[in-house]
Amino acid sequence: MSVEPFGKILLGNVEDIRRCHDAFQQQPVDLDLSGTPSDDAPRCQKTIAKSVTVSGPGTFFGKAIRTLTFEPTDLEGWWFSRDDLSDDCLPIRVSIRNVWTTADYVSNIVLRSGPPNNYVRMVEHIVALKLGSDVDSLMIRVNSGDPPLFERGSLDLVEALDAAGRVEQDRPVRFFTVKEKVTVANGDGRSFVTFHPAVGPQPQLTVDCAIDFPNAIGRQRIKFPLNCEHFRRGAEARTNSPFSKMLFCKTVGKLFADIRNLGYTDKNLLVAGRKTYYNQPRLIHEGKSLEAVWHRAVLDLLAAIALLEEGRFVGHIESYRAGHHLDCHAVRLLYKRGLLTPFVPARSPALSRGGS
Numbered sequence: 001m002s003v004e005p006f007g008k009i010l011l012g013n014v015e016d017i018r019r020c021h022d023a024f025q026q027q028p029v030d031l032d033l034s035g036t037p038s039d040d041a042p043r044c045q046k047t048i049a050k051s052v053t054v055s056g057p058g059t060f061f062g063k064a065i066r067t068l069t070f071e072p073t074d075l076e077g078w079w080f081s082r083d084d085l086s087d088d089c090l091p092i093r094v095s096i097r098n099v100w101t102t103a104d105y106v107s108n109i110v111l112r113s114g115p116p117n118n119y120v121r122m123v124e125h126i127v128a129l130k131l132g133s134d135v136d137s138l139m140i141r142v143n144s145g146d147p148p149l150f151e152r153g154s155l156d157l158v159e160a161l162d163a164a165g166r167v168e169q170d171r172p173v174r175f176f177t178v179k180e181k182v183t184v185a186n187g188d189g190r191s192f193v194t195f196h197p198a199v200g201p202q203p204q205l206t207v208d209c210a211i212d213f214p215n216a217i218g219r220q221r222i223k224f225p226l227n228c229e230h231f232r233r234g235a236e237a238r239t240n241s242p243f244s245k246m247l248f249c250k251t252v253g254k255l256f257a258d259i260r261n262l263g264y265t266d267k268n269l270l271v272a273g274r275k276t277y278y279n280q281p282r283l284i285h286e287g288k289s290l291e292a293v294w295h296r297a298v299l300d301l302l303a304a305i306a307l308l309e310e311g312r313f314v315g316h317i318e319s320y321r322a323g324h325h326l327d328c329h330a331v332r333l334l335y336k337r338g339l340l341t342p343f344v345p346a347r348s349p350a351l352s353r354g355g356s
Contacts, residue, residue: 006194007181010333016189024192024320027210030293031285033224038204042173045136047072049165054156056148059122060106062263066148068126068157070164073139076171077309078130080111080120081141089118091139094127095309096331102324106262109303109324119145124303124324125154125239131205131306131313132231132298133161137169151267154235154299174311175203175343182339184330191321193301193330198315201345205305205312209297209319215242216272220293226302234298236282237291240270243278270295304328314343 004014006021051071058066073079078094092098092113100112100119109127112119120142129135150156177198185192198204210221217240224230241264270291271278281289297319304327305313319327334340 006183006192007196008183010182010184010337011329012183012185012187012192013189017183017185017192020185020189020192020320021183021194024210024318027212027219027221029208029221029223030288030290031222031224033222033230034206036225036230037227038202038225039134039227041175041203042134044168045076045171045173046134046166046168047074047137048135048161049167052160052164054148054150054160056150056156057263058144058146058261059149059263060146061144061261062149062265063261064144064146066146067143068148069141070160071139071141072167073137074169075139076137078127078135078138078306079140080123081139082118082120082145083141084143085115085118089115092118092120093309094123094130094307096304096307096328096335097309099307099328099332102328107324109328117145120147121145122147125299126157127306128154128231128235128299128303129157129161129306131226131302132228132235133158134166134228135161136171136173149263149268151238153237153295155232158232158235175314176308176311176340177313177315177343178334178339179341180339182334182337184326184333186322186326191323191326192318193320193322193326194318195330195334195339196316196318198343199346203312203314203343203345205314206316207297207301207319208317209293209301210321211293211296212321213242213272213292215274216276217292220288220290222290222293222297224297231298231302233283234294237295237299238268238270238282239264239295240272240292243271243273246271246278300324301327304331307331308340310340 079091081091108122183194205226283291
């Protein structure tokens with residue numbers, strides 16, 4: 001078994017990863033919530049008790065109002081249904097198998113199934129709720145492939161699911177982890193994601209996430225166990241953009257349809273200049289905004305992990321300067337290499353000795 005702190009390498013160069021991992025370890029932790037408890041592990045799967053609807057301006061067509069409807073379903077897993085398309089288009093399962101692209105200039109996860117027009121863009125901020133809530137089965141009806149934007153990150157969606165209530169289903173919740181510690185790195189050796197197997201008597205997911213931007217966002221790092229409280233905190237974090245990209249979108253970018261019609265504003269987007277923010281940042285801790293790293297950890301990273309279709313991932317994840325493309329490629333490699341396995345709780349010493 002490897003003695004390296006990053007374990008078995010699935011993609012990347014060992015020397016590059018070693019340097020990258022050293023930089024990650026040397027970066028200070030801005031907020032460490034490791035001592036806070038996880039939620040009790042659920043036993044039975046759940047769906048929502050009633051339908052709820054949420055609307056907002058479109059992400060890629062900001063002048064149009066887009067609507068999401070969360071509905072109960074007997075289907076296992078999370079699904080998107082394009083109600084504006086013909087009956088030839090079946091619902092799209094939230095699964096790494098259905099990731100079409102992670103896009104380019106406007107980085108986002110796009111899911112597609114069947115015909116080319118049966119797709120939904122910018123799904124990560126919705127899909128992340130699959131891990132951050134106790135809802136295992138959900139039908140999400142949409143009236144286009146362009147989801148709505150909100151001024152409070154994904155908090156509107158969290159509150160909608162809360163208002164929908166819950167119904168238990170006659171299926172057990174299944175937990176999966178990795179068979180061994182593994183790392184996936186970008187080809188430039190500047191970012192990585194490491195998965196650690198779950199240990200202990202209870203299924204738990206913990207995250208150590210760090211980012212490093214050459215602007216006002218700078219270096220940020222948080223550590224936390226996933227629970228409803230921490231997810232709700234991170235769900236308020238908005239997507240961030242450098243001021244230079246925002247300027248491009250408002251000038252040269254107007255030549256391109258998708259960019260010209262983007263629904264981003266200074267209220268639903270955190271805009272960072274070289275030395276300062278151009279609007280008010282959120283999630284301040286000890287005088288420093290951690291909005292960008294909360295967004296990265298909760299609404300981006302966890303969205304990719306939620307693409308595990310068989311159940312919930314547990315273990316420990318370290319993420320350093322990663323993004324949608326690396327996240328999704330890492331999950332894809334876990335499948336291709338057969339590295340996912342059902343979580344088996346560790347027995348306590350007393351039980352191992354035959355004690356009560």
